Amino acid sequence: MQRRDFLSGTLPMAALLPELINGYSVKAFNMNSPLVQALLRGNTLTDHVLVIVQLFGGNDGLNMVIPVADYSKYFNARSNVAIPENAVLPITGVTGTGLHPTMTGLQNLFAEGKAKVVQAVGYPQPNFSHFRATDIWMSASNSRQEVNSGWAGRYLDYEYPNFPIGYPNTDMPDPLAIQIGGLTSLTLQGPTRNMGMSITNPTSFYNMISGTNDYAPNTRAGKELTYVRSVNRQTQGYATVIRAAANAVTVQAPYPTGNSLADQLKIVARLIKGGLKTRVYVVSFGGFDTHSNQVNADKVSGAHATLLGRVSGAIKAFQDDIQFLGVENRVLGMTFSEFGRRVKSNSSIGTDHGAAAPLFLFGNQVEAGMLGVNPTIPDNATVNDNVPMQYDFRSIYATILEKWFCLDKSVVQSLFPPDINTQLQVLPLIKSGACAGITPPPIPNTNLLVTNFPNPFTSRTTVQFTTAGGHTLLQIFDTLGRLIKVLTNQEYTAGTYRIDFDSEGLPVGLYYARFQNGITQQVRAMMKVR
Numbered sequence: 001m002q003r004r005d006f007l008s009g010t011l012p013m014a015a016l017l018p019e020l021i022n023g024y025s026v027k028a029f030n031m032n033s034p035l036v037q038a039l040l041r042g043n044t045l046t047d048h049v050l051v052i053v054q055l056f057g058g059n060d061g062l063n064m065v066i067p068v069a070d071y072s073k074y075f076n077a078r079s080n081v082a083i084p085e086n087a088v089l090p091i092t093g094v095t096g097t098g099l100h101p102t103m104t105g106l107q108n109l110f111a112e113g114k115a116k117v118v119q120a121v122g123y124p125q126p127n128f129s130h131f132r133a134t135d136i137w138m139s140a141s142n143s144r145q146e147v148n149s150g151w152a153g154r155y156l157d158y159e160y161p162n163f164p165i166g167y168p169n170t171d172m173p174d175p176l177a178i179q180i181g182g183l184t185s186l187t188l189q190g191p192t193r194n195m196g197m198s199i200t201n202p203t204s205f206y207n208m209i210s211g212t213n214d215y216a217p218n219t220r221a222g223k224e225l226t227y228v229r230s231v232n233r234q235t236q237g238y239a240t241v242i243r244a245a246a247n248a249v250t251v252q253a254p255y256p257t258g259n260s261l262a263d264q265l266k267i268v269a270r271l272i273k274g275g276l277k278t279r280v281y282v283v284s285f286g287g288f289d290t291h292s293n294q295v296n297a298d299k300v301s302g303a304h305a306t307l308l309g310r311v312s313g314a315i316k317a318f319q320d321d322i323q324f325l326g327v328e329n330r331v332l333g334m335t336f337s338e339f340g341r342r343v344k345s346n347s348s349i350g351t352d353h354g355a356a357a358p359l360f361l362f363g364n365q366v367e368a369g370m371l372g373v374n375p376t377i378p379d380n381a382t383v384n385d386n387v388p389m390q391y392d393f394r395s396i397y398a399t400i401l402e403k404w405f406c407l408d409k410s411v412v413q414s415l416f417p418p419d420i421n422t423q424l425q426v427l428p429l430i431k432s433g434a435c436a437g438i439t440p441p442p443i444p445n446t447n448l449l450v451t452n453f454p455n456p457f458t459s460r461t462t463v464q465f466t467t468a469g470g471h472t473l474l475q476i477f478d479t480l481g482r483l484i485k486v487l488t489n490q491e492y493t494a495g496t497y498r499i500d501f502d503s504e505g506l507p508v509g510l511y512y513a514r515f516q517n518g519i520t521q522q523v524r525a526m527m528k529v530r
Contacts, residue, residue: 048404048434049272051281051318051333053261055311057288058130059337061357061387063295064103064308065117067374069096077381078345081295091117094370101300102309105316106360110369114319115362116429119372121396122356122389126339130289133338138186140394140416141454148456148529149186178271179282180205180264202263205246245274253321255314261285262314269318273325279405285311288337292348311335315362323364332404332430333362336393343377343385355386359396365404365431395425402426406435417453449522450474450515452501456527462498463487463524465515469494473516476501479509487513503528 063081066088067074075082088098092111099107109115125143127133141147180199199205249270255262264283271278287307295302315333322328340357356375375387394416401412403426413424450465465474474487484506487499503511506528513524 047277047330048406049279049281049331050400050404051265051268051283051331053265053311053315053333053335054282054284055288055307055335055337056130056134056284056286057290057337058133058339058341058353059288059357060290060294060304060341060351061120061337062341062343062375063304063351064100065119065358066098066100067096067377068098070374070377073377073379073381076379077343077377077385078351080347080349081345081351082299084299087300091370093368097370097374099312100305100308102305103312105312105314106362107312109316109319109362112364113368114364114366115360116366116368117358117360117370118391118396118427118429119358119370120356120375120387120390121336121359121393122339122387123392123394124389126355126386126389128339128353130338135186137336137338137393140397140420142417142420145417145454146458147454148527149454178268178276178278178280180267181260181284199267202267205267241276242271245271245276248274249325253317253324255317255321256310259310259314261310262317265314265318266321269321269325269327272322272327272331285314290341290350291346291352292350294345294350315360319362328364331363332365332400333360334396334400335360340387342383343375343387344381344383346383352383356389357387359393361429365434367428367431371427371429391427392420392423392425394420394423395427396429398424399427399429403430404434414451449517449520450513450524452513452524452526456529457503458529459504460500460502461526463501463513463526464496464498466496467492467494467517468520470518473514474499475514475516477512477514478506479511484511501526 062074062078063083066083068085068088071085075085083100087101089101089103089107090098091107094110094117097117106115123136123143127136127143135141135147136143139145139147139149178199181201246267252266252269255266261283264285268281268283271281285307287303290304293302294304296305315335318333319328322331336359337357340354341351342354345351372390375390378385398412398416401407401415402409409426416424450463452461452463454461463474465472469492471490472492473489476484476487478484485501487501488497501513508528508530511526511528513526515522515524
C-alpha cells in the first residue's frame with residue numbers, strides 16, 4: 001500500500017488521531033467550533049470549566065440514592081437487591097434520603113457543601129436502548145428526533161457559523177474541549193465536524209508529555225502507523241501546549257489506585273492547573289448494565305457497589321486535588337448515565353433498563369443538598385414500573401450554560417429544538433454570583449439571520465431566518481452551485497420566520513441555505529445524513 005493511498009483511505013479530512021496520556025486517548029475539540037470559542041472568549045466568560053462524568057450502562061439510581069423515608073416500599077419492590085436500611089449513608093442537610101454505603105467520598109463532599117443530587121432526571125417517552133438513549137442525552141434532542149450533532153457542538157456552530165481556520169493561534173493556543181478515554185462523544189460533535197480532542201487512555205497521555213511514542217510493530221503496517229502518528233503530532237498542533245500544561249504540575253493530591261475513573265480525573269486536574277484554557281472535559285466509566293448479580297448476599301457489596309465506590313472515591317479525590325492545586329473555584333462537575341433502572345428488581349438479582357435516575361453535581365460553587373423529592377414507588381410495583389421524571393435533563397444543561405458559562409438566555413434556548421426550549425427551566429444548581437461581573441456580549445446580528453434545526457438532518461430540517469423587512473429570498477444550493485429549491489421569495493414585515501425544507505429524493509451530503517434581505521446576505525451550511 002502506498003502511503004498516500006493509506007492516508008486517503010483511512011483518514012477523513014482534518015482527522016486528528018488521539019494522543020495518549022497515561023494510557024488514555026485524548027481528543028481536542030476543534031478550536032474553530034463556535035461553542036468552544038464562545039466558551040473561551042475572555043469578554044464572554046470567566047475561566048470556568050465543566051467536567052462531565054459519563055456512567056455508561058444505565059446506572060441503578062434507586063440503589064445509589066436510596067429513599068429512606070419510603071424504605072418499606074423500596075424494599076418490597078426489590079427485596080433481593082435492596083440496600084439494608086441500617087447501612088444507608090445519611091446526607092448532610094437532607095432528610096429521608098441516603099447514599100449507597102460505598103459512597104463515603106460523596107458523603108463527605110455533601111458534608112463539605114460541595115455536592116448536589118438532582119432526583120429523577122430524564123425526558124418524556126424514554127428510550128431503553130443504550131446507544132439511542134446515549135445519543136439523546138448527548139444531542140439534547142427528544143426521543144422522536146434523530147440528531148447527529150451534540151448540544152455543545154450546535155451552540156458553537158450557532159455562534160460562529162462561518163468560523164475561520166487557523167487554530168491553534170496566539171489568542172487560543174489550547175484545545176477547546178478534551179475527552180479522556182475512548183472516542184470523542186456526540187456531545188462535542190458539531191453539525192459538520194468534530195469539535196474536540198480525545199486522549200484515549202492515561203498511558204498515551206504520559207507518553208505524549210514524555211515524548212515517548214506508543215509501540216508500533218516493525219512491519220509495513222507498523223511503519224505506516226508510525227508515520228500517521230508523526231503527521232498527527234505535526235498537524236494537530238496541541239501536543240506542545242498539553243505537554244507544557246502537564247509538565248507545569250509536579251505534585252498532586254493522592255488518588256485511589258486501580259480506579260480508571262480516578263486515573264482520568266487526575267489528568268483533568270493536572271491540565272486545568274497547568275493553565276489550559278480548555279472549558280469542557282469529558283471522562284467515562286462503564287459497567288453499569290447490571291441485569292444480573294448486581295449485589296452479593298450481604299446486599300452492600302457486589303458489582304454495583306464496587307462501581308459506585310470507585311465513582312465516589314474518584315470524584316472525592318479529584319475535588320480534593322483541585323482544592324490542593326488552587327483551582328477549585330473554577331471547576332464544576334456533573335455525572336450522567338443514559339438511563340436508570342426499573343423500580344422492581346428481576347429474578348436474576350439485578351435490575352432492568354428503566355427511565356429517570358438521579359445525577360450529581362460537584363464543586364464548591366454548587367448549591368449543596370438535594371433538588372427534588374424521593375421517587376414515587378407503587379405499593380405493589382410491577383416489572384413495568386419506572387421512576388417518573390421530575391426534571392428534564394435539558395434543563396440541567398441550560399442551567400449550566402446560563403449560570404456557569406454565563407451565556408445569554410436567548411442563546412441557550414436556541415440550542416434546543418423549538419418544542420423543548422419553551423419548557424427549559426433554570427434550576428437552583430449553582431450558587432448565585434458565579435457569573436457576577438460577567439456581561440454576555442451582544443449576539444452578532446449575522447448569527448441571527450439564518451439557522452436550521454436539526455443539523456445534520458436525515459430528511460427534513462426547519463430553516464429559521466430573521467429579516468429586517470422588505471424583499472427576502474431564501475434559496476437552497478448543492479455543493480456544485482446548483483439551485484435546488486427556492487424556499488421563499490417575497491416581501492416580509494420585520495421578524496423571525498421558519499420554513500420546512502423537505503430533502504426527499506436528494507442524496508446525502510452538504511447543502512447551503514442562502515439568505516438575502518436587501519443588501520444583506522448569509523449562507524448556512526446544512527448536512528444531510530442517512
